[in-house]
Amino acid sequence: MADNQILFEIKDLCKSFGDHLVLDHISTTIKQGEVVVIVGPSGSGKSTFLRSLNLLEEPTGGSITFEGLNITDPKCNINKYRQKIGMVFQHFNLFPHKTILQNMTLAPIKLLNKSKEEAERQAMELLRRVGLEEKANAYPSQLSGGQKQRIAIVRSLCMDPDVILFDEPTSALDPEMVGEVLNVMKDLAKQGMTMAVVTHEMGFAKEVGTRVMFIDEGQIKEENSPKEFFENPKNPRLREFLSKVL
Amino acid sequence: MDNFIAKFQLNFIDDSRWRYIADGLGTTFTVTFFAAILGVILGFLVALVRSTVDKGGSKSIVLKILDTICKVYLTVIRGTPAMIQLLIMYYVIFSSPDISKQFVAILSFGINSGAYVAEIFRSGIMSIDNGQFEAGRSLGFSYSQTMIHIIAPQAFKNVLPALANEFITLLKETSICGYIALTDITHGANTIRSQTYEPLLPLLAAALIYLVIVTVLSGLVGKLERKLRTDGR
Ligand SMILES: Nc1ncnc2c1ncn2[C@@H]1O[C@H](COP(=O)(O)OP(=O)(O)OP(=O)(O)O)[C@@H](O)[C@H]1O
Ligand SMILES: [Mg+2]
Numbered sequence: 001m002a003d004n005q006i007l008f009e010i011k012d013l014c015k016s017f018g019d020h021l022v023l024d025h026i027s028t029t030i031k032q033g034e035v036v037v038i039v040g041p042s043g044s045g046k047s048t049f050l051r052s053l054n055l056l057e058e059p060t061g062g063s064i065t066f067e068g069l070n071i072t073d074p075k076c077n078i079n080k081y082r083q084k085i086g087m088v089f090q091h092f093n094l095f096p097h098k099t100i101l102q103n104m105t106l107a108p109i110k111l112l113n114k115s116k117e118e119a120e121r122q123a124m125e126l127l128r129r130v131g132l133e134e135k136a137n138a139y140p141s142q143l144s145g146g147q148k149q150r151i152a153i154v155r156s157l158c159m160d161p162d163v164i165l166f167d168e169p170t171s172a173l174d175p176e177m178v179g180e181v182l183n184v185m186k187d188l189a190k191q192g193m194t195m196a197v198v199t200h201e202m203g204f205a206k207e208v209g210t211r212v213m214f215i216d217e218g219q220i221k222e223e224n225s226p227k228e229f230f231e232n233p234k235n236p237r238l239r240e241f242l243s244k245v246l
Numbered sequence: 247m248d249n250f251i252a253k254f255q256l257n258f259i260d261d262s263r264w265r266y267i268a269d270g271l272g273t274t275f276t277v278t279f280f281a282a283i284l285g286v287i288l289g290f291l292v293a294l295v296r297s298t299v300d301k302g303g304s305k306s307i308v309l310k311i312l313d314t315i316c317k318v319y320l321t322v323i324r325g326t327p328a329m330i331q332l333l334i335m336y337y338v339i340f341s342s343p344d345i346s347k348q349f350v351a352i353l354s355f356g357i358n359s360g361a362y363v364a365e366i367f368r369s370g371i372m373s374i375d376n377g378q379f380e381a382g383r384s385l386g387f388s389y390s391q392t393m394i395h396i397i398a399p400q401a402f403k404n405v406l407p408a409l410a411n412e413f414i415t416l417l418k419e420t421s422i423c424g425y426i427a428l429t430d431i432t433h434g435a436n437t438i439r440s441q442t443y444e445p446l447l448p449l450l451a452a453a454l455i456y457l458v459i460v461t462v463l464s465g466l467v468g469k470l471e472r473k474l475r476t477d478g479r
Pocket of ligand 1 (some may be wrong): 017022040041042043044045046047048049
């Protein structure tokens, strides 16, 4: 895939729950290799926006194009595109009845028709990368929060996605475990993985983000390079927000 | 004591009357076993439809119609006595002297049990955190694949004790088989009573047999519950 290819093209994306408009005509693009960090006040629609990108939330208006295909078209088979869009959740959502290795190999075996050996070989390699190969046969309940989230990240990598969505991946972690998860994400970014990350970790936004997006009242009020975003914010709501979180 | 031995002889040994109860035991087991299988299959399908609609997993009109049928089924079956259902099945729906009574009983009790099993399965499915659905879907699994590989195994494990209790209830419920002249344990014991005019021993024997079976099954359920707890996953 060529560099700077557009992965997501979002046009006038709207989402309402009942008569509560949560996303209000959001338009933006996400390109190959970008790390887009999404920040904003609680309840502003960050999660809803992120979850719209793989249609976990069904948009009520506008369109999302992924790799040139309109995935908001009702005729589109979203299951196929979700294989290419990884997702990491705040609460990990590992499968408690399966071992770590089974968590990681289930989807590649069932959806990509990989052989068990091939899927396990790939999973073990990823486990080594995050230093958790000795946990291969453990169950999720035997892991710490930080370990669970690292597993969740490599589980999504097993599908070889073109982009990974992160919704507050470190918010449910004890402070001493935040670093180990952020480090895995940094490594991913270095290797060129396209990422969209909702987080409160402003340090991560500054250091790893290629673009920071401020969502407020369901709209993108400002998006810019991290340097401009933090040093020279223009939107008054953003300034107020930054004064609170920095 | 001599009196007791005489009565025992009269009720169980003479004319091989014990065989009424022994045959009845076989019928009770057969009816319970196959009705349980039918109930699980039926219950699973109904629970699948009901929870899919509840979770908004599909907007298809066919599913909505199926869901309505399921709701009617649950209401009717759980709102009427099993005995009436059995009598209607035998005298109204089949109303043919050639039909196997055991088959009618299995069908009737299976359909009855299915309604209770469905609600057990449904509560099991609904008790699984929605994050599990989302994790499955976000990996690219379809709704039904997520159900089969991720949700159902966890739900099944959670409801196993409740399911086992339902089978114990079902076993006792089959004691009304006699109303369609099918010889289960109860009807067998009652037949002896009508021949010997001695109610105490045959009925006591039947009660004892139920008690032993239920106690053994309950013990197994308890063991299962403890095992699931200590597995802790
Ligand atoms: N399923 C839902 N039904 C109804 N309202 C919802 C639903 N999901 C989200 N909302 C509402 O939409 C708004 C935006 O929610 P969202 O979760 O996107 O916010 P957020 O920016 O991620 O907030 P936070 O930082 O607290 O996670 C909130 O007001 C929320 O109450
Ligand atoms: Mg959120």
